[in-house]
Amino acid sequence: MASLSMSPFYLETERRDASFQVLSTECLMNRSCITRPYPIGPSSIVVKQSSRYCHSTQRYFKRTCIKQPKVYQQRWQHQTLKSRAKHCDSAYGKEEGEDISKATLIWRAVKLPIYSVALVPLTVGSATAYLQTGLCSAGRYFVLLASSILIITWLNLSNDVYDFDTGADKNKKESVVNIVGSRTGTLITAYLLLAFGFMGLTWASIEAGNMRSILLLACAIICGYIYQCPPFRLSYQGLGEPLCFVAFGPFATTAFYLLQSSTSELNYLPITGTILSASFLVGFTTALILFCSHFHQVNGDRAVGKFSPLVRLGTKTGFEVVKVAVIALYSLLFVFGLSKALPLTCIFLCALTLPIGKLVVSYVQENHEDKTKIFMAKYYCVRLHALFGAALAAGLVAARMVSRKYIPSPLFP
Template sequence: MTTNSLSYPNSKLWLAAIKPPMYSVAIIPIWVGTAVALAETQTLSWEIFITFLSSAILIVAWINLSNDVFDSETGIDQNKAHSLVNLTGNKSLIFRLGNLFLALGILGILAIAWLQQDPTVLGIVLLCCFLGYTYQGPPFRLGYQGLGEIICFICFGPLAIAAAYYSQTHSWSIASLAASLIIGISTSLILFCSHFHQVQDDLAAGKRSPIVRLGTAIGAELLSWICGAMFALIALFSIWGIFPAWTILTLLSLPPALQLCRHVGQYHNQPDRVSNCKFIAVTLHFWSGLFLGLGFVLSAL
């Protein structure tokens, strides 16, 4: 990162800092959890769905902004031109803005709890927020111990989908739990792929990410196995009748999975070439989640 890149931020840097594609991690769990609820109950509360979706987007905005703030404190982002803290030069502003987004997001979940006279969804979301804070926030900084992917899996998989499903049904479901495993894996892959190009920065900051621990070559091999396992689980859940037959549509997201595995396999040790792999992972996450949810919706129709 050069001084000029910070002194004269352009639209591309700001777009990279805001991370619009990353908000699919907020949308997809709510979509899938709601789709499973629709398939099993044949009912849908649009009011609850829209409120929950809006709140999830606001909470993910808090996560992104607060992570920039916390990373600026450890120095790991000193070479990251598209950090919002580096772009604005105002850490306190980004911190306050992130907390505002969090408050608005929690307010939406409070509205759901109040409307339904049931605090269950609020409790689940608050647990997600706490775990999200432990990822980068002091004194925990569990992401620096290589636990970020586990936290990501739990928050955006089982917890988020359970909350979305419960908000529609006030009950629990084996199908929603199975779906949460798929979404948890695909979400964690995004974070996993974000480490390939920043091994040196992670090492310098003392961050023991999975790629730092494993090395990029083993990480690339593991990525292929994880992608394969995700699609194998979808097939198994369909065969066992846990998923409706329509969820086989999820196989339409195989092309970005293959592209991701080939790209990382070829360029895993070339930071400039592999740095875009997390966006391929976002594409995989979006399309696999979209088709998985669509499979449940079509089964309801």
């Protein structure tokens, strides 16, 4: 027996058995062992026949080799999906059973980036007035800014109240009504803010001696009212974007332009192609924010009968609309520049915002079917709106500094 155990034939058999066990274990953990060399022992026979041994081991352990990797894969996928869902919930407020701090909810309810829609029309309108007259009243600018912020707050609060009434914000934790627990208190606060804001706008109009501006601002506020308030609620008919364009573009931007007139030198600024072109671009980017804010609310809007453009078109067609809108925005910019309605400095500076415009398009293209990620699309549009508006205003101011004189061609005296 001793001589048999030490014989070369016995040693070779032992090596083969050991190699067979190792290969069997590897096949249980990794099915790719068929193409993987295992240099066990000096014998080349083991390496050459490893594929045959692995095949026989797979047949023998067929059930285990098939099921075990699936178990590991399912566990990994479950943990990955769970962690992703937790991240998305904390980022976008989609938690169902998890509590969120009140401070976080309040921050989301404030919607601070959205207040750029109050800043941009005022800044662009004032910059257009500066281009023509070389004058700008800083005190009046800040009064108008504070008044505009109060009115935008009215829009946000009243929108939460009326969406709460229709059930659109029933499960929206960052809704102001859900946070404070009082629909009536929220609505009263909203209309008090509207009253104070309108008083500030009226005071600025009287000081500037230009009553046409208050009429334009009143039309802008009326657009905001019929957009969301009963009995009109035109946003539920898909008319929110046109109303938003008109209110923040031609109405508000042109009114702020008129309010920067100086009573000592010029009582009435004429309506020129420059202010109309600038206000058109401002309204265009503002409406794009509203359009992209509907992407993650399609199912909820449809459930309560709110036929937003994306409910009617679908998210895939909605992406095409966003793409065409961004292309149209920059195309109009160059058209206005070539027609000399806007100074070349505006064209140059606004063209620098092309990367953020491209980012909006690519983000919507990649995530228009992902309800959690597409939530951020409206904030990318806010960035485009703010940067484009800042570049437009800077271009108007720079044109005045370079030329020192601007002779407009008035459309309406």
